[in-house]
Amino acid sequence: MPEQGIELEFTLESADFNGAGEASSKIKRTLQQLGVRPDIIRRIAISAYEAEMNVIIHAYRGVMKAEIYSDRTELVVDDEGPGISDVGLAMQAGYSTAPDHIREMGFGAGMGLPNMVRCTDKFDIKSIKGVGTKLSMIIYH
Amino acid sequence: MKLAQVRIMLNAEVLCGMEWLDRDVKSACGSDLMSDVLAFTKEQALLLTGLTNIQVIRTAEMSDLVAIIFVRGKRPGPDVIEMAQKMQIPLLTTERQMYEACGLLYKDGLAGCSLKEEPSCCRNKG
Numbered sequence: 001m002p003e004q005g006i007e008l009e010f011t012l013e014s015a016d017f018n019g020a021g022e023a024s025s026k027i028k029r030t031l032q033q034l035g036v037r038p039d040i041i042r043r044i045a046i047s048a049y050e051a052e053m054n055v056i057i058h059a060y061r062g063v064m065k066a067e068i069y070s071d072r073t074e075l076v077v078d079d080e081g082p083g084i085s086d087v088g089l090a091m092q093a094g095y096s097t098a099p100d101h102i103r104e105m106g107f108g109a110g111m112g113l114p115n116m117v118r119c120t121d122k123f124d125i126k127s128i129k130g131v132g133t134k135l136s137m138i139i140y141h
Numbered sequence: 142m143k144l145a146q147v148r149i150m151l152n153a154e155v156l157c158g159m160e161w162l163d164r165d166v167k168s169a170c171g172s173d174l175m176s177d178v179l180a181f182t183k184e185q186a187l188l189l190t191g192l193t194n195i196q197v198i199r200t201a202e203m204s205d206l207v208a209i210i211f212v213r214g215k216r217p218g219p220d221v222i223e224m225a226q227k228m229q230i231p232l233l234t235t236e237r238q239m240y241e242a243c244g245l246l247y248k249d250g251l252a253g254c255s256l257k258e259e260p261s262c263c264r265n266k267g
Contacts, residue, residue, distance in 0.1 A: 021199030028203065038205065039184070045203040046179050053196075106175035106192045106200075115180040 005069040006030065012055045012062040012079070017105065020056045024048035027066045027075075034068065036141055043119040044073050044139050050112040051077040051135050057102050058082065059132065075120075075137040083129040091117070091125075142166045142251050144208050144231060147187065150249060151235040151242055153210060157222050158231025164207050168252045171212075171243040175200040182206065182254050189242050193217035198225050206230065212239045 008030060010023035028045040036044075048064065055062035059081030067074040084090045090097075091113050098108025117123045122138040145162040148155065155162070169187040172178050175196055178188060184205040190197055193215050201209055208231040211217065216234055217225075225232045235242055247253070 018195060020196065021202070025199070025202060042184060042203070042205050049199065049203045050176070050179060105194055105196055106173055106178075106190075107196065109174045109176040111174075111176035111180045115176065118180070 005067050006034070008066045008068070010064045012052060012059075012064055014056060014060045014081075016056055020053055021049055023064050024052050027073075030066075031068065031073070036068075036073075040139065040141050044075070047116045047119045047137055047139065048075055050116050051075065051137075053107055054112055054133075055079045055081070057098055057107060062132075070141070072121075072138055072140045075135070075139075077135045078132065079134075080132045083131055083133055084125075084127040085129055087125055087127055142246075142249070144187075146249075147208075147210070147246060147251070148233055150245055151210065151233070151237055153233040153235040156211075156216065156232040156234055157226045158208065158229070161208070161229065161231045164231070166207050166251060168254045169243070169246055170254050171239050178206075179204055186254055187246075187251070189239060189246075191215055191239060193221060195221055195224060197221075198228065198230060201225075201230050202228050208233065210235055210242065212237060212242050 024045055027048050031041045059079035062079030065076045089095050093114040094110040096108045096110035102108040120137040121140050124136040127133040144164045144166055147166055166187045167185040168183055170182045171189040173190055173192050178200050182204050185207045187208050188206050189210045189212055191212050211234040214236045
């Protein structure tokens with residue numbers, strides 16, 4: 001694996017439910033090709049997918065970036081959207097503002113952010129109401 | 142337990158992935174909440190669900206699930222089946238309801254994904 005890392009970048013669009021997961025899928029396949037351990041890949045894939053779904057469900061648009069180094073993967077998901085009014089509340093398992101049509105698809109259970117925290121080694125969230133939300137995550141290999 | 146045994150026990154029809162029925166199933170989870178599946182299942186777990194959309198396949202892909210069983214005779218559309226085939230995720234459908242399907246498999250020794258109840262099953266290694 002090159003020392004400077006491999007960078008992947010994806011544009012995410014609001015309500016693109018058919019394309020939802022494609023970015024995370026590509027990240028996962030790249031990690032597999034690089035020979036990263038399967039249990040580590042699984043944690044990265046789950047974190048990326050939860051973040052990707054959040055943008056598609058809640059934001060207007062966003063960018064997901066994955067930087068893969070020999071010892072770690074860094075995920076940054078930056079969206080333009082309504083932002084989160086109470087980040088502390090959003091981090092609680094079970095808290096969700098997702099509408100019914102999202103819940104009918106199997107999402108919006110309020111497990112996304114806590115799940116990302118659980119799967120990553122470093123997790124940071126910054127949200128500005130009316131502007132958007134930025135997630136930064138690191139998973140060590 | 143092999144996936145082929147699960148198929149017999151639930152009298153399930155194989156929608157795709159007939160060639161992967163010799164896979165081992167280590168544990169199982171019954172849920173229509175994909176976030177719960179992402180949070181609580183372990184790799185090589187079997188998912189029983191009543192949801193048939195594309196997100197179910199994506200969730201299985203991200204979580205390294207071994208196969209998906211649709212309960213209550215539900216069938217996904219051809220686009221969903223095609224995607225699962227491409228990702229090598231076997232899809233089966235059973236007429237059994239969720240509670241019955243889970244109960245039959247559990248009674249026959251297929252563990253859940255709870256760490257507390259099944260310390261030997263499917264715990265993350267590292």
